[in-house]
Amino acid sequence: MSDEKEVIAGPSAEEPEPQRSPSGEHVDANLVREPRPLIERIGLAAVAAVLAILFGGVAAASWVGGEPFLAVMGGIGSLMTLWVGLLTLVRR
Secondary structure, eight states: OOSOOOOOSSOOSSSOOOEEOTTSOEEOTTOOOOOOOHHHHHHHHHHHHHHHHHHHHHHHHHHHTTOHHHHHHHHHHHHHHHHHHHHHHHOO
């Protein structure tokens, strides 16, 4: 037998407890979250705008064609896509 003590369970004093994200995943303490470059955010917002226009077209065509449920769904899709596109520009 040796004079050294064994740690059976629990974090040791030398190792800090690992950080967790809100979803419960382990997060590396060395990772630094940086915002996307402005040109990339503008490009992503432009893609969102094009998709919102397409969803709006589906909504309009569905309304004219007598499909109100599909028109409402297309309108909601358009609004949600615009919302995400704006958040992409504003978020830092």
